[in-house]
Amino acid sequence: MDTGAKIKQKRLELGMSQREFSQKVGYTDHSIVTRIESGQVDLPLSKVKKIAEVLNVSIPWLLD
Numbered sequence: 001m002d003t004g005a006k007i008k009q010k011r012l013e014l015g016m017s018q019r020e021f022s023q024k025v026g027y028t029d030h031s032i033v034t035r036i037e038s039g040q041v042d043l044p045l046s047k048v049k050k051i052a053e054v055l056n057v058s059i060p061w062l063l064d
Helices: 003-013 018-025 030-038 045-055 059-063
Strands: none
Touching: 003 030, 003 045, 003 059, 018 030, 030 045, 045 059
């Protein structure tokens, strides 16, 4: 499973909408979440850290 799919799966498990998730991660435009989850965006390390924190997962789990 790729990173985007893991993000989507965990976000849905936590019952978070794309809008809520994007706000918690620090994006102003929630449409970025669609692009992240489909693998169209290369995430900077700072966002990987924040996403892992919001989803309550480890960075290695997220990136493996």
